[in-house]
Amino acid sequence: MALVSCPECEVQVSDSALKCTGCGFQILKLERGFFGKLFKWVFILFNVLMTYLLFSYFGSVGEVVSTSDSEAAQTGAAIGATIGTSMIMGFWVFGDIILGLLVLFTKPKS
Numbered sequence: 414m415a416l417v418s419c420p421e422c423e424v425q426v427s428d429s430a431l432k433c434t435g436c437g438f439q440i441l442k443l444e445r446g447f448f449g450k451l452f453k454w455v456f457i458l459f460n461v462l463m464t465y466l467l468f469s470y471f472g473s474v475g476e477v478v479s480t481s482d483s484e485a486a487q488t489g490a491a492i493g494a495t496i497g498t499s500m501i502m503g504f505w506v507f508g509d510i511i512l513g514l515l516v517l518f519t520k521p522k523s
């Protein structure tokens with residue numbers, strides 16, 4: 414373990430120390446580990462993907478509603494869309510909670 418001098422107060426501190434023991438200056442930047450970064454990006458990508466999925470789903474439902482002539486088919490599509498939307502939303506919220514917790518647990522500790 415080597416010693417480095419603090420850029421703020423010149424006190425000798427260990428190079429593995431996050432903060433200076435003399436003045437509390439942050440020497441090492443806190444960075445997410447591999448899994449921390451991974452989960453963060455998975456979390457972002459998941460949200461982007463779910464947004465895309467929801468919009469493309471709305472698009473396809475809208476097509477069915479506008480192209481069908483019978484009222485029954487339109488009602489069916491509307492009911493199906495409600496169920497489909499709540500399923501997507503439920504999955505989205507569930508995924509966000511799981512991934513959010515993973516992101517939280519892999520947060521760098523001070």
Ligand SMILES: [Zn+2]
Nearest residue numbers: 419422433436
């Ligand atoms: Zn210092």
